[in-house]
Amino acid sequence: MTAAAATRRFLVLTALRWLPVGLLIPVMVLLPLDRGLSLTEVGLTASLQGVVVLLLELPTGGLADSVGRRRVLLLAAAVGTGACALLLTADTVAGFAAVGVLKGVHRALDSGPLEAWYVDAVHAADPAAPIEKGLSLQGVVLGVAIAAGALAGGGAVALDPLPAVDALAAPVAAALALQVLGLVGIVALMTETPPSTGLRAVWRSAGQTPRAVLDGVKLLRHNRVLLALVAVELTWGFGMVAFESLTPVRLAEVLDGAQAAAAVTGPASSAAWLASAAGATVLPWLGRRLGLAPAAALLRVVQGVTVLGIGLLGGVVGVVTAYLACYVVHGAANPAHMTLLHRQVGAGQRATVLSLNSMVSQPAGSLGLVVLTAVADGASVPVAMALAAVVLALGAPLYLPAWRQARRPEPAGA
Incomplete structure (x- = not known):
């Protein structure tokens, strides 16, 4: 397989992975609400995904290295298909809790094997081949796939093409079909000679997890800049x-109906992901004008303002405008944060730090789901949005150590 062929397969599999995600965006919160769950129950069941990812992310990474990326990705796709099938029929708190657990297992297994396979395949074909272009194209394909899926999901709700399925469940049925297609795609397109598959190899890999976590904690303890950056998560x-989970609920308030909100959320989410891509293109200019750390801090504050706008502005136009502005900022903020993070570590520690950064964000997201949905239930969605806006803005001062380091360079490990 040539490097070009590996890139083509990589991009096709990326599209198949993220199209179902886009399809589900308009209904992930509205569907359980329509089936009788309270907003607090939706938050609790969805938060299980982050807890499971936190527990499994590092062990599943070791598993992929031990038994092969293709096999782990096949297992991930099978679990994802099961989660989607269960989501199609779930109508109780226990059912949606099981969906959250399965989605967490899927996300943990799926995190990394495809990219690792691509890099290995390209280097096997040509050790000197650059991988940056393929990884950059993956970002484009991912954004377009989610945008197209969200647009199709909103359209499926509006058109209600399946008489035997509720309108809000139509995108789930389509996502299930694409999950199966993605599983077939992995079988057909991924080729790999796996490493040792013995139980001893798997056990040895799992045994490295505590050491990886300990090494990461040591890095954070000795690098104040890195500790502050990870705390931003x-x-x-x-x-x-x-903005990911409560915006559809806010639209349902404005439009006085879940089905109408889902129909609007689809196109809005599609536009939001395109806005996010546009925001990413602005970052290099903003970084040159302000410096990367000050730009990242400013983006945290501005994102808080846009979230406040989602909660307080009236009418569909106001809510959607603030939502799109939020994603423009989000698209610029993510590469700014990741670039600052990469500057603090060398190649030998990079994967550990990235995993820790992700591990911190998962429980924080789970806590956010529990707290913000409870606040939305007990008070109102605008109050929950205001609380989230304040918390987002609180991340800005955490970029000050990186800013000071840029002004007075010091060793990364200081």
């Missing part, structure tokens, strides 16, 4: 719940 993971 606590505020970011918590606050993201507001």
Whole structure:
């Protein structure tokens, strides 16, 4: 397989992975609400995904290295298909809790094997081949796939093409079909000679997990800049719940109906992901003008303002405008944060730090789901949005150590 062929397969599999995610965006919160769950129950059941990912992320990474990326990705796709099938029929708190657990297992297994397979395949074909272009194209394909899926999901709700299925469940049925297609795609397109598959190899890999966590904790203890950057994920993971999960609920309030809200959320989410891509293109200019750390801090505050706008502005136009502005900022903020993070570590520690960064965001997101949905239930969605806006803005001062380091360079491990 040539490097070009590996890239083509990588991009096709990326599209198949993220199209179902886009399809589900308009209904992930509205569907359980329509089936009788309270907003607090929706938050609790969805939060289980983050807890499971937190527990399994590092062990599943070791599993992929031990038994092969293709096999782990096949297992991930099978679990994802099961989660989608259960979501189609779930109508109780226990049912949606099981969906959350399965989605967490899927996300943990799925995190990394495809990218690792791609890099290995390209280097096997040509050790000197650059991988940056393929990884950049993956970001484009991912954004477009989610945008297209969200648009199709909203359209499926509006058109209600399946008489035997509730309108809000139509995108789930389509996502299930695509999950199966993605499973077939992995079988057909991924080729790999797996490493040792013995139980001893798997056990040895799992045994490295505590050491990986310990090494990461040592890094955070000795690097104040890195500790502050990872702590940003606590505020970011918590606050993201507001615009990712509560925006459809806010639209349902404005439009006085879940089905109408889902129909609007689809196109709005599609546009939001395109807005996010546009925001990413602005970051290099903003970084040159302000410096990367000050730009990242400013983006945290501005994102808080946009979330406040989602909660307080009246009418569909006001809510959607604030939502799109939020994603423009989100698209710029993510590469700014990741670039600052990469500057603090060398190649030998990079994967550990990235895993820790992700692990911090997962429980923060779970906490955000529990707290913000409870506040929305007990008070109102605008109050929950305001709380999330404040928490997002609290991440801004955490970029000050990186800013000071840029002004007075010091060793990364200081």
